[in-house]
Amino acid sequence: MKIARFAILGVSLGAGLLVARMVMSPAPEPVAEPVMVTETVEKDEVLTASQDIGLGQVVNPDDLSWTSWPRELAPATAILRSQRPDAMAEMAGRIAKAPLYQGEPLREERLINSDRGFMSTILPKGKRAIAVSVEALTAAGGFILPGDKVDVILTRQTAARSGNTFTSETILQNVRVLAIDTTTAGEQDEKALPPGQTATLELEPTQAEVVAQASQLGTIALVLRSAQDSADDAEPAVIGGGVNFVKFGVASQIQTQR
Template identity: 45%
Template sequence: MNTARIVVLAIAVGAGGIAAFLVSGSDKPAAPAAQLPTVDVLVAKSDIGLGQSVKPEDLQWQTWPAATASNTFIRRGDRPDATTQIAGEIARAPFIAGEPIREQKLVKADGSGFMAAILPSGMRAVSTEISPETGAGGFILPNDRVDVILSKHEKNAGRAGAADTINSEIILSNIRVLAIDQAPKEKDGQTAVVGKTVTLELKPEQTEALARARQSGTLSLALRSIADVNIVESNSDDQVRRRGDSVNVVRYGVSTQTTIQK
């Protein structure tokens, strides 16, 4: 056997040995992955709408990574009977399926109606009549924010036989809508509620301004952008946007006269 054949044979034997070693190494079981600590938290089994009374069948326990479980979550280790303890409470904000239950979004009715249960301390729920024309075409839903506009006819005393003038002014700004008619939530997938009555969340002094305005003219609602919820109101927000007009700004029942120059 010549030298070349011996070298080729040696290389083949070496390659075979390496392959056998790699195959035998692949048969070893993989190291088990590290198990993250978990806890069982209470979540919504299905969607829970605004104003819905929570039932035990609406809830379930779900495994959750302990590192990401907030202190506001309800844990089975702390409250194993939470599903029955929470039953009967009212959702003051919607839950989506799989969302952890937080008691800050629930309220005990204690025999009171839904509206009295969800109304913040010091606030009042006041209803007033609307129509599709004065209610943004029916596109105002509970929890939206609106401006309340008063429009009224005034006789032109300056010239005999002159036509009456119509003055409009924003009397309340950034007001939360609690309900349209008696529906505090969307039903059957509706995206609009065309009602005849709107219930607004007002401060006591605002209720007085609204009551006076109802007797003096027609009320309209202007739907605000959701991005405006946290905007701090200023006097400029209550001005009519037409230049050269004299604007009577009424804020919480206090009337002031403002003129916008051209």
């Protein structure tokens, strides 16, 4: 009987200690739920080209559109609708002096607001434009396009002891073609040089003199250059020799240039 009492007493004492320990132990801290932080990106509308705009092309309202853009990522020169809500109407009628591509933010410095002819507006400062008459036969079969680079060759008749002969020499190299007939780089619907038409070249003033006088001596031919061989930053260089001219009985020579 005493052993049973001691057993019951021991069980009761152990249960009491277990309950006391559970009561005295600190309660577990609740697990915090993740907090979703939503960052607000401030946006604005940027004036962009809705389609490709070529060099010398007049900008129409249909060529422009407002595009949603993060304000912090907008270019410094971009036109924002919040600052210039009437910019689309202001830009309409201007002339592109550099190509613009679809989706590109419009930069006002790439447009010219002028009532002069488009050729004078797209002509770089210090350059001259001169038109030369060429046949399709002497213009790479008609595959020369506005914006291409060409070499200019003069073919003329010279006197020799054995009779008249023809000589050809390159008088200019790496010259940009501004227009074929009346088609510029931004208006290439007709992409070939029609027979008996003119090509307008972008030249230095002295180069324009060479071409003008050379056209009186013989036939001008345009030779198409490879795109990889037509770097815009190519430095002008003098080609050996020159074109000889006789004026009032006095012979002179103009150095041909690259």
